[in-house]
Amino acid sequence: MSVSxxxxxxxxxxxxxxxxxxxxxxxxxxxxxxxxxxxAGVVMLVPVVWVVLQSxxxxxxxSSVAPIWFPSxxxxxxxxxxxxxxxxxxNILSSVAVTVAVVLGSAVVSILAAYAFAxxxxxxxxxxxxxxLAALTLPTQVAAVPxxxxxxxxxxxxxxxxxxxxxxxxxxxxxxxxxxxxxIPTELDDAARIDGAGHLxxxxxxxxxxxxxxxxxxxxITGQYIWNDFFWPNLFINSTNxxxxxxxxxxxxxxxxxxxxxxxxxxxxxxxxxxxxxxxxLQRRLMEGIGxxxxxx
Amino acid sequence: xxxPALILYVAFIGIPLVxxxxxxxxxxxxISPPHFVGLSNYRSVAHDTQLGQTLSNTxxxxxxxxxxxxxxxxxxxxxxxxxxxxxxxxxxxxxILTPFLMSAGVVALMWSYILADGTGPLNYYLTKLGxxxxxxxxxxxxxLPSLVLxxxxxxxxxxxxxxxxxxxxxxVDLLEAAxxxxxxxxxxxxxxTLPMLSPATFIxxxxxxxxxxxxxxxxxxxxxxxxxxxxxxxxxYVYRAAFQNYQFGYSAVVSLINVxxxxxxxxxxxxxxxxxxxxxxx
Numbered sequence: 001m002s003v004s005x006x007x008x009x010x011x012x013x014x015x016x017x018x019x020x021x022x023x024x025x026x027x028x029x030x031x032x033x034x035x036x037x038x039x040a041g042v043v044m045l046v047p048v049v050w051v052v053l054q055s056x057x058x059x060x061x062x063s064s065v066a067p068i069w070f071p072s073x074x075x076x077x078x079x080x081x082x083x084x085x086x087x088x089x090x091n092i093l094s095s096v097a098v099t100v101a102v103v104l105g106s107a108v109v110s111i112l113a114a115y116a117f118a119x120x121x122x123x124x125x126x127x128x129x130x131x132x133l134a135a136l137t138l139p140t141q142v143a144a145v146p147x148x149x150x151x152x153x154x155x156x157x158x159x160x161x162x163x164x165x166x167x168x169x170x171x172x173x174x175x176x177x178x179x180x181x182x183x184i185p186t187e188l189d190d191a192a193r194i195d196g197a198g199h200l201x202x203x204x205x206x207x208x209x210x211x212x213x214x215x216x217x218x219x220x221i222t223g224q225y226i227w228n229d230f231f232w233p234n235l236f237i238n239s240t241n242x243x244x245x246x247x248x249x250x251x252x253x254x255x256x257x258x259x260x261x262x263x264x265x266x267x268x269x270x271x272x273x274x275x276x277x278x279x280x281x282l283q284r285r286l287m288e289g290i291g292x293x294x295x296x297x
Numbered sequence: 298x299x300x301p302a303l304i305l306y307v308a309f310i311g312i313p314l315v316x317x318x319x320x321x322x323x324x325x326x327x328i329s330p331p332h333f334v335g336l337s338n339y340r341s342v343a344h345d346t347q348l349g350q351t352l353s354n355t356x357x358x359x360x361x362x363x364x365x366x367x368x369x370x371x372x373x374x375x376x377x378x379x380x381x382x383x384x385x386x387x388x389x390x391x392x393i394l395t396p397f398l399m400s401a402g403v404v405a406l407m408w409s410y411i412l413a414d415g416t417g418p419l420n421y422y423l424t425k426l427g428x429x430x431x432x433x434x435x436x437x438x439x440x441l442p443s444l445v446l447x448x449x450x451x452x453x454x455x456x457x458x459x460x461x462x463x464x465x466x467x468x469v470d471l472l473e474a475a476x477x478x479x480x481x482x483x484x485x486x487x488x489x490t491l492p493m494l495s496p497a498t499f500i501x502x503x504x505x506x507x508x509x510x511x512x513x514x515x516x517x518x519x520x521x522x523x524x525x526x527x528x529x530x531x532x533x534y535v536y537r538a539a540f541q542n543y544q545f546g547y548s549a550v551v552s553l554i555n556v557x558x559x560x561x562x563x564x565x566x567x568x569x570x571x572x573x574x575x576x577x578x579x
Contacts, residue, residue, distance in 0.1 A: 030380070030381060033376055033379060033380050034380055034382055034385045036376060037373075037376050037377065037380055037385050037386075037388070037389040038385060038388065038389070040373060040376075040389055040392070040393065041388045041389045041391075041392030041393065042392070044392040044393055044395065044396060044450070045392045045395065047407055047408070047411055047450070048395065048396070048407075050411070050418060051407055051410075063416075065415070065416055065421050066421055067418040067421065067422075108301075109301045109302050109305065110302070112298040112299070112301060112302065113298065113299050113301070113302035113303075115298060116298040116299040117299070120298065120299075128299075128303075131306075131311075132302075132306065135306070135310050135314075137507075137559070137560075137563050138314070138556060138559060138560075139507065139508075139510075139511045139559075140310070140313075141511050141513065141532055142317070142511070142532075142552050142555050142556050142559070143310070143313035143314050143316065143317050143552070144532075144535065144536065144539070144552075145313075145316075145317065145320060145535070145539045145545055145548050145549055145552065146312065146313035146314075146315075146316025146317055146319075146320060146549075147309065147313040147316075148539070148540075149313075149316065149320075149327070149545075150308060150309065150312055150313060150316070152327070165305070165309070166305070166308075166309035168301075168305050169302055169305035169306050169309060169310065171306075171310070174302060199298065224398060227400070228398070228399065228400035228401065228403075229400070229401075230400055230401040230402040230405075230514045231401075231513060231514070234402075234517075235536075235540070245400075246400035246401075246402030246403050247402060249402065249403070249406060250402050250405075250406060250518055253406060253409075254518075261410075264406065265410075268403055268406060268407055271399070271400060271403050272399055272403060275395065275398040275399055276395055276398075278398075279391065279394065279395060279398050280391065283391070
């Protein structure tokens with residue numbers, strides 16, 4: 001009988017009693033944990049629920065200081081005010097157009113660049129790549145002033161193109177796609193090359209089909225970033241019709257001095273609810289994408 | 298193939314970054330042509346009465362935010378990983394991540410109504426509880442912590458997600474082995490989970506710190522940097538110097554101070570990482 005066996009026997013009874021105690025302790029702990037998480041979720045969502053409810057309330061309920069969680073009258077009046085008295089429809093179109101253009105455009109730019117960095121040998125490739133990476137450590141906002149000068153000199157100020165063209169280079173997307181392309185065996189490229197494919201052929205028939213999960217994850221995070229951005233639209237756009245939707249709401253609030261509260265709540269709801277729905281459908285893709293992105297918020 | 302990316306990079310990242318340095322040597326209101334003033338913009342830093350307070354606001358905000366982000370993000374990620382019920386897990390994960398998917402502008406507007414004194418729901422309930430809540434966004438004591446609250450609510454999802462991914466790399470058999478050897482929950486956490494999470498902690502704290510340093514939308518919309526300049530942050534100051542006071546040269550100097558701080562932070566974090574971050578695979 002070895003020492004450890006003896007020890008094991010000696011402790012058997014104690015361990016059992018200990019485990020029993022831990023058993024009830026663990027289930028109590030589990031209940032506390034579940035309650036904590038349910039409450040944490042409620043805390044995160046209550047502000048959103050409050051805004052959504054407010055947007056459907058009649059003006060009398062909206063101006064009540066005590067929050068009304070079960071309104072007796074529901075109305076679309078705030079939405080009617082929002083869409084009839086402000087160009088919010090156009091603002092949503094602006095947001096959609098800018099987001100779609102950047103998502104598609106930056107995907108093309110990033111795939112081409114990522115392929116070049118991963119597969120084409122040329123002088124200075126590593127140095128260039130490091131130069132791209134360096135941009136990742138600094139948030140782009142630090143160069144806001146000269147960026148403004150560049151955009152002004154390109155005569156893009158107050159044009160929606162000012163939100164599209166500079167955003168077409170998404171360094172993080174290039175980096176992530178390059179990492180992905182490097183995991184694809186080069187033998188596949190060689191096979192395609194023997195069949196007469198050039199770089200574009202290899203991209204089309206091999207790299208893009210095999211990178212589709214990474215490409216779509218990158219597109220989702222780019223879309224989320226552009227759709228939600230406030231900094232650049234606030235800097236570049238000043239005519240109300242061309243503003244993106246979040247900026248237009250801020251403008252409505254600050255210009256009118258907090259006037260049409262209902263309309264602003266309606267606008268906030270219009271911008272929140274799609275997020276929640278899209279998130280429920282794209283949860284996995286988004287989590288992958290955001291998990292990758294890590295570096296920039 | 299690289300040319301589109303390269304041209305865009307040079308025009309919209311390269312030139313602006315170099316441009317900050319060039320603009321810092323000129324006096325320029327963007328209308329009349331710039332004229333060279335040498336180091337005079339740099340000398341103005343010494344007479345700037347707002348810069349010190351602005352920097353300390355930003356650091357204070359950043360340290361509070363980063364600390365809460367890491368603790369709360371880690372706590373929530375561990376709770377979500379540990380909980381058995383799939384429904385609770387899905388609920389918590391969805392709820393924690395939802396605010397992170399909203400526009401900063403939307404978040405800021407929402408909270409300006411929630412925290413409003415007299416009409417906002419938060420103070421309504423606090424008053425009901427018999428408390429005397431401050432006017433959060435207009436109080437010189439509470440406005441900065443209020444922005445911390447908004448920031449944590451809006452972006453803790455990212456930190457949470459980083460830890461969630463990190464926790465998946467902690468091997469279950471190692472934890473089980475330790476458990477058989479008699480290690481309690483705290484010892485297992487302290488000796489296994491925490492060291493295995495050091496890369497995630499590193500990424501989460503670096504991300505939170507850099508993100509929080511560039512905080513802009515909450516002070517712009519919720520407090521207008523006030524009361525006074527109690528919540529004026531570096532990026533808001535740069536924005537005001539340039540686009541409200543038309544001192545583009547001076548704003549570039551402040552931008553460079555910002556860049557210098559971020560670069561030193563990254564360097565320090567790199568040194569810390571070399572000492573404390575474990576990348577062993579088991």
